[in-house]
Amino acid sequence: MNAIAPVGISPSAFLDRGDVKGHATRQKAADYLRTVGLPRAGVEAWKYTSLRALADVPFAEARRDVDAGAVDTLLAEVETISGLGAGASRAVFVNGRFDAGRSRLPDGVKVAAFDPARELRDGIDPAGDVTTALNTVLADDGLALVVPAGVDAGCLLLVSIGLAGEDAPVSFHPQHRIVVEEGGRLAMLDAAVGRGYYLHNPLYDITVEEGGYLSHARIQAEGKKALHLAVSHARVASRGVYDSFTLTLGASLSRHEVHAGLNAAGASVHVNGAQLLADHQHGDLTSVITHAAPDCISRQTVKNVLADHARGVFQGKIHVERIAQKTDGYQMNQALLLSDTAEIDAKPELEIYADDVKCSHGATVGALDDDQLFYLRSRGIPNEAARSILIRAFLHDVVDQIDDARLKDSLNLAVEAWWKREVA
Amino acid sequence: MPAVAETRKTVETLGQNTYKWGFETDIEMDIAPKGLNEDTIRLISSRKNEPEWLLEWRLKAYRSWLEMREPTWAKVHYPPIDYQDVHYYAAPRKKPGPKSLEEVDPELLRTYEKLGIPLHEQAMLAGVELPEGEEARPPVAVDAVFDSVSVATTFRKTLQEAGVIFCPISEAVQEHPELVRKYLGSVVPVTDNFYAALNAAVFTDGSFVFVPKGVRCPMELSTYFRINARNTGQFERTLIIVEDGASVSYLEGCTAPMRDENQLHAAVVELVAMEDASIKYSTVQNWYPGDENGKGGIYNFVTKRGACRGARSKISWTQVETGSAITWKYPSCILQGEGSVGEFYSVAVTNNHQQADTGTKMIHIGRNTRSTIIAKTISAGQSDSTYRGLVRMMPKASGSRNFTQCDSLLIGDRCGAHTVPYIENRNMSARVEHEATTSKISEDQLFYCRQRGLSEEDAVGLIVNGFCKDVLKELPMEFAVEAQKLLQISLEGSVG
Numbered sequence: 001m002n003a004i005a006p007v008g009i010s011p012s013a014f015l016d017r018g019d020v021k022g023h024a025t026r027q028k029a030a031d032y033l034r035t036v037g038l039p040r041a042g043v044e045a046w047k048y049t050s051l052r053a054l055a056d057v058p059f060a061e062a063r064r065d066v067d068a069g070a071v072d073t074l075l076a077e078v079e080t081i082s083g084l085g086a087g088a089s090r091a092v093f094v095n096g097r098f099d100a101g102r103s104r105l106p107d108g109v110k111v112a113a114f115d116p117a118r119e120l121r122d123g124i125d126p127a128g129d130v131t132t133a134l135n136t137v138l139a140d141d142g143l144a145l146v147v148p149a150g151v152d153a154g155c156l157l158l159v160s161i162g163l164a165g166e167d168a169p170v171s172f173h174p175q176h177r178i179v180v181e182e183g184g185r186l187a188m189l190d191a192a193v194g195r196g197y198y199l200h201n202p203l204y205d206i207t208v209e210e211g212g213y214l215s216h217a218r219i220q221a222e223g224k225k226a227l228h229l230a231v232s233h234a235r236v237a238s239r240g241v242y243d244s245f246t247l248t249l250g251a252s253l254s255r256h257e258v259h260a261g262l263n264a265a266g267a268s269v270h271v272n273g274a275q276l277l278a279d280h281q282h283g284d285l286t287s288v289i290t291h292a293a294p295d296c297i298s299r300q301t302v303k304n305v306l307a308d309h310a311r312g313v314f315q316g317k318i319h320v321e322r323i324a325q326k327t328d329g330y331q332m333n334q335a336l337l338l339s340d341t342a343e344i345d346a347k348p349e350l351e352i353y354a355d356d357v358k359c360s361h362g363a364t365v366g367a368l369d370d371d372q373l374f375y376l377r378s379r380g381i382p383n384e385a386a387r388s389i390l391i392r393a394f395l396h397d398v399v400d401q402i403d404d405a406r407l408k409d410s411l412n413l414a415v416e417a418w419w420k421r422e423v424a
Numbered sequence: 425m426p427a428v429a430e431t432r433k434t435v436e437t438l439g440q441n442t443y444k445w446g447f448e449t450d451i452e453m454d455i456a457p458k459g460l461n462e463d464t465i466r467l468i469s470s471r472k473n474e475p476e477w478l479l480e481w482r483l484k485a486y487r488s489w490l491e492m493r494e495p496t497w498a499k500v501h502y503p504p505i506d507y508q509d510v511h512y513y514a515a516p517r518k519k520p521g522p523k524s525l526e527e528v529d530p531e532l533l534r535t536y537e538k539l540g541i542p543l544h545e546q547a548m549l550a551g552v553e554l555p556e557g558e559e560a561r562p563p564v565a566v567d568a569v570f571d572s573v574s575v576a577t578t579f580r581k582t583l584q585e586a587g588v589i590f591c592p593i594s595e596a597v598q599e600h601p602e603l604v605r606k607y608l609g610s611v612v613p614v615t616d617n618f619y620a621a622l623n624a625a626v627f628t629d630g631s632f633v634f635v636p637k638g639v640r641c642p643m644e645l646s647t648y649f650r651i652n653a654r655n656t657g658q659f660e661r662t663l664i665i666v667e668d669g670a671s672v673s674y675l676e677g678c679t680a681p682m683r684d685e686n687q688l689h690a691a692v693v694e695l696v697a698m699e700d701a702s703i704k705y706s707t708v709q710n711w712y713p714g715d716e717n718g719k720g721g722i723y724n725f726v727t728k729r730g731a732c733r734g735a736r737s738k739i740s741w742t743q744v745e746t747g748s749a750i751t752w753k754y755p756s757c758i759l760q761g762e763g764s765v766g767e768f769y770s771v772a773v774t775n776n777h778q779q780a781d782t783g784t785k786m787i788h789i790g791r792n793t794r795s796t797i798i799a800k801t802i803s804a805g806q807s808d809s810t811y812r813g814l815v816r817m818m819p820k821a822s823g824s825r826n827f828t829q830c831d832s833l834l835i836g837d838r839c840g841a842h843t844v845p846y847i848e849n850r851n852m853s854a855r856v857e858h859e860a861t862t863s864k865i866s867e868d869q870l871f872y873c874r875q876r877g878l879s880e881e882d883a884v885g886l887i888v889n890g891f892c893k894d895v896l897k898e899l900p901m902e903f904a905v906e907a908q909k910l911l912q913i914s915l916e917g918s919v920g
Contacts, residue, residue, distance in 0.1 A: 044497055322837060344848070346847040348860075357862060359862040
């Protein structure tokens with residue numbers, strides 16, 4: 001009774017399709033959805049986020065013939081939010097499908113067409129969680145990009161545009177695979193926007209090989225009625241760096257789950273993020289960082305700014321395996337409540353099996369500091385302006401941790417735009 | 425790293441003889457047949473000569489227990505427990521009261537001796553009546569729970585003069601039914617959780633404390649719990665009520681004889697603090713932890729909760745947990761009264777194959793409530809230790825504050841230390857701060873001590889004691905000394 005039953009795209013009907021028939025991995029994920037289904041109340045990983053909103057929605061397959069004018073308007077919106085103009089290289093997906101006409105891929109990378117028969121890479125369990133399973137069964141398109149060894153592929157804008165009616169919910173499940181080979185570099189800005197009632201369920205299958213570098217910043221600015229369930233599976237090899245950032249602004253209900261594995265000595269990951277939520281929005285950032293090799297570094301700073309009736313959730317686990325001696329792990333989680341009806345639920349978690357490690361986490365939750373406000377007011381700054389300075393300083397602190405200057409600028413712009421729209 | 429190598433070696437040599445309290449008293453017991461059903465509960469109730477309402481309360485708890493499932497969210501692993509394979513009632517057989525210590529069962533006396541109870545207290549515990557006017561005045565009143573029946577309560581007279589009621593809960597049911605009926609289950613409802621429901625259905629004894637308005641309890645109250653007979657679960661229930669402006673400090677010590685089979689212990693402790701009242705509840709728990717192969721040991725599934733009902737009331741939990749094969753325990757505070765204060769100070773030490781999942785819950789309901797959590801976790805051998813704590817700010821908890829600090833120390837590379845805080849805030853002006861660290865004993869600190877001529881064992885002892893200082897200093901004097909000794913005994917094998 002808990003299983004997801006999207007009418008137009010029921011897993012069983014989808015799996016009858018010629019090109020995916022008999023695909024064992026998809027079948028395994030479908031079995032998981034059928035037997036386990038949506039997480040029950042009391043499932044620890046979903047303690048603070050309920051997917052009941054999805055249970056009986058008759059999601060249909062997203063339309064291919066969308067209004068070109070609307071797509072261009074939304075694309076222009078992305079350009080404004082990100083500051084990355086028409087000149088930047090980009091991969092555009094409309095309702096989960098690659099739009100070759102609007103895309104312009106960077107030089108030097110290898111891009112392949114999505115192959116429905118392909119397998120998830122090793123280490124991703126198709127039946128590990130509902131977000132991964134749902135994507136595994138229904139993935140129909142996605143970016144398949146390889147940055148060859150030693151190539152600096154510059155900056156790529158990955159755009160997702162969702163377009164649906166207000167009363168006819170659709171869903172799309174793109175599966176992106178990004179591989180950065182030895183010593184390769186890529187900065188990827190990933191922006192999701194849209195209008196109407198839809199479920200966007202992307203999966204990011206990320207591999208950073210030896211000495212590779214991937215900066216992955218996400219701006220989730222989906223439509224107000226949208227549902228967003230994203231999952232990233234990142235695997236980082238020796239001396240590789242995966243610098244990720246999730247900025248959550250949109251959707252009525254969203255969750256981004258990040259599974260980052262540090263698989264060889266000297267790897268490092270950053271799983272940072274900020275959630276700026278208002279109205280009745282619910283945003284969940286959940287991460288599991290697994291130190292599976294010695295001498296790896298992980299850093300995590302997550303900030304929430306919550307207004308109105310918004311609810312922010314942060315669940316971050318740092319798992320240090322027995323072998324992972326000399327691990328350096330740090331995690332910080334902060335939340336600012338701007339109203340008495342907003343709520344934050346945080347669960348930072350350390351799970352440590354090696355003794356020679358340096359792991360710590362901190363969390364603070366509260367309102368704006370009265371002393372700081374007073375300091376600014378006493379210098380003649382009006383109340384609203386003072387609040388604005390403090391909130392933006394709070395956010396700047398985390399956006400500033402993005403390593404790539406281009407992505408940092410884009411994110412700062414997006415935060416400013418949100419600020420102007422929602423608060424000012 | 426020589427320290428690690430040596431630690432590993434000494435962990436391996438740690439034998440079961442290090443469990444100082446592993447003795448067994450061979451005295452005649454009155455035991456109910458194994459198994460749990462309504463008849464068992466009726467038997468317990470009738471043996472205790474309980475009023476009808478209490479039997480009904482127990483049966484209600486039993487019926488809801490049947491519907492409940494054992495919680496699985498804690499990071500502890502153990503084979504399934506057969507709840508029908510346990511004796512739910514065991515009592516020392518009633519004999520006419522002894523006239524002097526010579527008439528007391530020598531086994532029982534030896535137990536007390538090993539527990540370190542002074543002779544005059546032993547006499548009182550064994551129910552020996554002293555001649556008129558010869559009441560000794562040690563500073564601690566003891567209510568010893570020997571398996572299911574409280575053997576004796578000392579210093580009742582001094583307490584009575586102050587208006588304090590301190591007696592076995594079974595006696596309180598007979599003599600103060602209105603108090604028991606009013607407060608029993610009011611902090612931990614019978615349906616609260618699987619183990620609390622089980623306890624409500626079958627609890628056999630425990631302590632009852634009532635401190636009336638404005639009374640400062642004249643002495644520290646203390647209880648020893650011992651699990652003695654084979655295959656009996658210990659289900660004691662403690663209820664402490666402190667009225668307006670009154671205060672009490674309560675000490676609980678637990679030891680259990682050495683057993684091969686795992687024994688079940690599911691206690692419930694309820695505290696009620698009214699306006700301006702304060703309760704300090706200290707525990708030193710050293711139930712048998714099992715041997716070096718993880719065989720035997722106590723399963724300790726305990727529900728402890730205090731309600732700060734009145735304004736400016738205060739409840740402070742301090743625990744030193746070194747025993748039990750499995751610990752599942754979260755002493756909590758419900759901060760209802762405006763300006764009420766909750767505190768939780770904990771040291772949890774696990775060694776060999778012990779598993780502990782312990783922490784606290786601070787539920788802030790009233791305005792300007794404050795809570796402090798200091799938890800120190802030490803893991804050695806192949807043990808796993810988890811701090812799991814919840815801080816919840818309810819919408820009306822304006823101006824409330826919490827500060828949490830959790831530090832874990834790993835000794836050796838085969839153990840695990842985990843920290844799982846839950847932070848839930850629904851009030852803008854409430855502030856929650858949490859910090860946690862995990863590390864091993866620093867080589868620098870060790871080197872510093874060694875250089876000054878301390879042996880490695882002493883150096884580690886010193887560092888561990890320093891690591892726990894913030895918590896140990898919260899313990900009452902009598903316990904602080906015992907706790908320090910206990911820390912050393914628990915880590916003896918593991919740190920060289």
